[in-house]
Amino acid sequence: MSDLNSEKQPLIQIRGLYKLFGKNSKKVMERVHKGESKDQILVDTAHTLGLRDINIEVNAGEIFVIMGLSGSGKSTLIRHFNRLIDPTEGEILVEGADITEFSPKQLESFRQQKMSMVFQRFGLMPHRTVIDNVAYGLTVQGVNKKERLEKAQEWLNTVGLSGYEQQYPAQLSGGQQQRVGLARALCTDAEILLMDEAFSALDPLIRSEMQDQLIELQSKLQKTIVFITHDLDEALRLGDRIAILKDGELVQQGAPEEILLNPATDYVEAFVKDVNRARALTVETVMKPPECRITAETIGEALKQMRKSSEEYGYYINDDGYQGIILQETLEEAVETGSNNNISTVVVETVPAIQADSLLEAVIPDTLDTDFPLPVIDDDGQLQGLLSRSSLAEVLSDSSTATSH
Ligand SMILES: Nc1ncnc2c1ncn2[C@@H]1O[C@H](COP(=O)(O)OP(=O)(O)O)[C@@H](O)[C@H]1O
Ligand SMILES: [Mg+2]
Known part of the structure; x- marks a missing residue:
């Protein structure tokens, strides 16, 4: 992977990805390929088409936002990135390697070291202290106690939570709990962060603060972040590029200004119509x-x-x-x-x-x-x-x- 091309290769490539939920998905895929609609397939076969022919590329160091209404397939898509879900068809390449072909052992180390996830409902362990929650990924990796507590402390400081080490999650506000979630994800040094509606459960002001914090952190850390949201303003604010899903299909992907200025379909246009452009577009x-x-x-x-x-x-x-x-x-x-x-x-x-x-x-x-x-x-x-x-x-x-x- 040290050839000259690897510099330009996207970090993550999703190619021809389909996900059909149901018992007989291989067989029912024939209907999908014939172009039958999600609704028709559901009525006829009781199979739910989660994703249809998704092709995306995520570059190292960018915030790639996946946006769409509830049920559009966002969570299904992001869960393919670390193979919490297996595709019905398609390839998922990370640094050129197809992770659908990983052995269980490869997959385990991939999940521990390459990617970490931040969940909408924080996903903290209620009976462990804040610092133990943050250090958890390192515990799993077998890092010794002294080192993992030091690192966890550093990340807690970074997200503005020093002093809260010995508290339990329930003693913290929603915003603070999500900072713990973020610190935990960062603590493993994973290069890729997957954030599924990570800020959606927060009050607007706190949410906006978290967005600021993520932007600031990202300017220093240059992680590759796949960020899911149903909120267009959040997508425009955070995304270097945005992919828009509708009913399991990708309707447009591009830089925020491309999406605002050249919506690809009526659907996207309806979405962007009410955006305050003065707040979303830069002079450039x-x-x-x-x-x-x-x-x-x-x-x-x-x-x-x-x-x-x-x-x-x-x-x-x-x-x-x-x-x-x-x-x-x-x-x-x-x-x-x-x-x-x-x-x-x-x-x-x-x-x-x-x-x-x-x-x-x-x-x-x-x-x-x-x-x-x-x-x-x-x-x-x-x-x-x-x-x-x-x-x-x-x-x-x-x-x-x-x-x-
Ligand atoms: N495990 C599952 N079994 C059956 N259908 C599912 C499953 N998970 C998701 N779906 C369906 O796939 C579609 C996309 O869901 P999801 O990815 O959760 O959407 P989003 O995250 O955008 O709200 C929906 O129609 C949903 O009902
Ligand atoms: Mg979801």
Whole structure:
């Protein structure tokens, strides 16, 4: 697995996965392949089609969200990842190895070391203390007591629960219990976290805090997280990519902005219609390429650069990044009078730069205050693009992209 291609290979690949629940699933699969509907199959054969022809790839280090309404097959799908459920058909590859072919022994060590799961109802052991719950995975792995308690303590500190080591789960609030669940999953150092509606049982405020905490942890840990939710806002907030399930079928997968801006079906469109785009989209997804970059060191050169562009203004960039805008008119005056060739004297510094990763919501006031498209910069101050009032208005007002063409 150390060949050059392995870098690009997705960590997890699900290929042609079908799950049919029922006694005679192999036989009934013929109907599935003929394209009969889930409902028809249920009525005729009392078999439930859990998943139909699922193909997904999860990359190392990403949060991959699986979203869908209750009964759409989310839990069935995620349980295939660690083979709590066996597929009726299809392949599940992790680092290129088909885990459906693992021996019981291989499977055991795979579950202990590669993946850990966080459950909706926390799944803590009520008669063990918080710290023993967190250390449990290490106990199973046979790690000695001193080491496992040290590690468990570290993870408890990380999730903000130091001081609660000797409490029992029932003494903690729901949010705290789920932090224990998270610490327990992280404690084994498993590379892959499976989270099945892990935040769905929590009150909205606590839930939002847990989302923040997960995002923060993930920026440090870079785990591969498969996160299940029925909540679109949660999916958009957490997901690097999102897969949407309906009645056991994958209806769309893509980055959050792709799903918001180009819903693949009426079903997805109905889902995304009410999303507050200003809160869900970043500047990056709406910005346009910069029209005119002025990099000249003299006014004469700057005017030459400006005349190549159709706009009457440009964005002045020096070694320190974006500095301000320059008007063509000002340059022409300066060249005419010939009195001044110092470019810094003609830079208008009142047009603020905005960050590419800001939410649209955060930049609306700046957009309204300024007559020029706002320069969008990256972390190094380099000009990435422009955000105009009109493109912002367009994306915020157009709530039904799929029907508008
Ligand atoms: N063990 C099972 N036996 C029969 N049907 C099942 C079983 N588990 C799930 N199902 C069915 O599979 C479908 C998907 O369920 P599930 O994966 O639990 O959905 P979700 O997690 O999205 O709510 C549902 O129709 C459900 O009734
Ligand atoms: Mg479920």
